[in-house]
Amino acid sequence: MSNVTTPCRYDFVGSFLRPARLKKARRSFDEGKVSYEELKKVEDDAITELIEKTKELGYHVITDGEFRRATWHLDFMWAFDGIGHTPTTTGLPFHGEAAMVDDTFINGKVAISGEHPFVEHFRFVKTFEDENTVAKQTMPSPAQFYAQFTMPFNHEQTEKFYATDEELAADIVKAYGKVIDDLYAAGCRNIQLDDCTWGMLADKTGPMLYGTTPEGAVDVQKRHKDINNQVIANAPEDMIINTHVCRGNFHSTYANSGAYDPVAEVLFGEENVNAYFLEFDDERSGGFEPLSKVSGDKKVVLGLITTKSPELEDKAEVIKRIHEAEKYIPLDRLYLSPQCGFASCEIGNKLTEEQQWAKLALVKEVAEEVWGC
Numbered sequence: 212m213s214n215v216t217t218p219c220r221y222d223f224v225g226s227f228l229r230p231a232r233l234k235k236a237r238r239s240f241d242e243g244k245v246s247y248e249e250l251k252k253v254e255d256d257a258i259t260e261l262i263e264k265t266k267e268l269g270y271h272v273i274t275d276g277e278f279r280r281a282t283w284h285l286d287f288m289w290a291f292d293g294i295g296h297t298p299t300t301t302g303l304p305f306h307g308e309a310a311m312v313d314d315t316f317i318n319g320k321v322a323i324s325g326e327h328p329f330v331e332h333f334r335f336v337k338t339f340e341d342e343n344t345v346a347k348q349t350m351p352s353p354a355q356f357y358a359q360f361t362m363p364f365n366h367e368q369t370e371k372f373y374a375t376d377e378e379l380a381a382d383i384v385k386a387y388g389k390v391i392d393d394l395y396a397a398g399c400r401n402i403q404l405d406d407c408t409w410g411m412l413a414d415k416t417g418p419m420l421y422g423t424t425p426e427g428a429v430d431v432q433k434r435h436k437d438i439n440n441q442v443i444a445n446a447p448e449d450m451i452i453n454t455h456v457c458r459g460n461f462h463s464t465y466a467n468s469g470a471y472d473p474v475a476e477v478l479f480g481e482e483n484v485n486a487y488f489l490e491f492d493d494e495r496s497g498g499f500e501p502l503s504k505v506s507g508d509k510k511v512v513l514g515l516i517t518t519k520s521p522e523l524e525d526k527a528e529v530i531k532r533i534h535e536a537e538k539y540i541p542l543d544r545l546y547l548s549p550q551c552g553f554a555s556c557e558i559g560n561k562l563t564e565e566q567q568w569a570k571l572a573l574v575k576e577v578a579e580e581v582w583g584c
Contacts, residue, residue, distance in 0.1 A: 215345035216451055217401040218486045218512045218546045219271045221578035224455050225349035225403060226283060226552030227276035228559045228567050233257045237281075237557070254279050255335065262339045268568065269575055272401075273346050275336050276554075279328075282312050283405055283460075283555040284351035288359065290327050291386055293319035293372070312556060317360050317369045321382040323389050330393045337398050345401055348394055352404035352454060353387050353442045354435035358411075363422040380438050387442045395447045402452045403488070408435050409478050410458035410490075413469040432477040440483050453512075455488035458495060460518070460555040470497020479504040486510035491532070492517035492550035502539040511540055514550030516570050521562035523569055529577050547578045 236253040239245040258275045265273050280286040288294050295318035329350060336346040360369045361376050373379045391402065411417050412435075418428040443452050456478070458468065471478070471489070479487070479501065487505070490496050491514055502511060513536055515529050529547075536545060553560055553567045562570075578584055 213340045213345040214342050215271045217272055217345065217347050217403070217453055218488070218510060218548075220546050220582050220584040221270065221575045222272055222488075222512055222546055222548040223270070223274075223571060223574070224488055224514070224518075224548060224550075224552045225274045225277060225347070225405070226554045227261055227274075227278070228554045228562075228564050229276075229278060229557055230257050230260075230564070233278060234557065258335065259339075262336070264568065266339075266344060268571055270571070271344055273336060273339055273344055274349060275332055277349065277552065279332055281557050283349070283552065284355055284359075285312055285315050287327075287329060287350050288315055288356060290323075290329070291321055292324050293317060293321040293382075315359060316365055317372050317379075319372060321379065321386055323386045326393055327390045329390070330397050333394055333399050334397050346399070347401040347403055348399050349403045349405055349455075350390075352406035352408070353383055353438045354408045355404075355406050356383050356387075357435065357438050358408045362420065376434075380434070380441075384438060384441045384445070388445045391442070391446050391450065395450055400450055402446075402450060404439065404452060404454045404484070405457060406439075406454055407457045407459060409456045409471075409474045410469075413471055413474050414458075415469060417469075417473070428473075429477070432474055433481075436477050436482050440481075443483050451485050453486040453488065453510075454482070454484045455551070456490065457551055457555075458490055460551040460560070464519075468495040471501035472497065475501035475504040479509075480506045484509065486512055486546070488512040488514060488548060490514045490550040491536075492519070496550075499536040499539050502536060505540055505544075508544065510544050510546060511536070512546040512548045514548055516547075516549045516574050518549045518551050518553045518560050518562070518567075518570065521566040523566075523573060526573065526577055526580075529573075530581055533577075533581055542582070547574050547581075549574060 233253055236250050240250040258278050261276045262273045289296055296313040296315040299314045333348050340346050411420055412428055412432055418425050421431050515532055516524055549570055
């Protein structure tokens with residue numbers, strides 16, 4: 212059993228660039244040229260190599276790199292009853308490029324039959340744990356799931372199966388509860404809920420995206436906070452649940468901009484997570500002042516190293532920014548990571564695997580200098 216809990220002083224969000232052989236195998240599987248067993252063997256080998264590299268670099272947390280997924284969130288949703296998807300014709304609007312991920316919608320009552328595939332995915336990663344290394348499971352937050360089907364672009368379809376959004380929320384909470392209980396039984400004690408909803412709500416276009424007013428957007432925040440908190444409250448007491456707040460991460464592009472100020476009171480003050488992985492890699496994230504709203508003894512993982520470009524940050528500047536954040540939250544509650552995953556979707560960001568590992572080496576080097584870990 213591992214002695215490690217998350218977040219670690221130097222950490223990462225979860226996804227990694229897919230090796231070329233894995234992308235080739237997945238294309239061959241989609242085209243019917245190889246069996247699922249053949250694809251899984253390539254996945255297993257690539258994940259094994261990833262974890263070995265992660266350990267060699269000295270990290271204490273491991274994931275499967277999301278190598279068995281096409282996207283960070285939709286594969287998770289597709290495994291539920293009542294969820295359908297079709298190839299998109301328009302994609303999702305990112306700055307400079309549309310994210311061509313499947314249109315995903317409600318086509319029945321949301322539930323989970325049997326065991327979610329992510330539980331078996333976790334079991335594989337769990338076999339690599341040791342006393343100095345812990346496996347964490349990443350998944351979209353309940354709020355992300357809820358937003359997917361209640362935002363204006365999908366709401367009319369959802370209304371064919373749910374009379375109210377509250378009924379949908381109740382089914383989501385119940386289904387998440389089963390997934391988390393099954394993960395717990397498989398030995399998982401560390402979950403990361405990935406969440407783009409707060410990034411959308413921090414953006415000045417947020418109210419429009421949700422079809423509401425600025426005042427109404429606060430009510431949306433509270434609904435998102437409430438569904439996340441319900442799932443957290445229902446989880447086993449010793450399950451550590453962290454969250455990553457994202458502004459979109461597709462092929463080095465982004466979806467939203469804006470400081471955390473508009474969401475800080477609800478997100479930082481009222482969401483009952485153990486820690487926040489936060490993006491602070493460029494001016495789109497604003498300043499550190501909203502960190503003063505982080506309540507209790509919750510932790511903050513500063514995402515100061517970007518995954519969106521290959522250029523390596525200046526170590527002295529990163530250290531300087533950590534101490535700027537320290538003005539608003541004590542240093543012993545601060546941690547360091549890249550701002551997001553390296554490949555939230557299979558296409559990955561615009562850097563090489565070597566540059567990816569150099570970014571992670573820098574995170575570890577800075578953390579060791581600042582915290583002496």
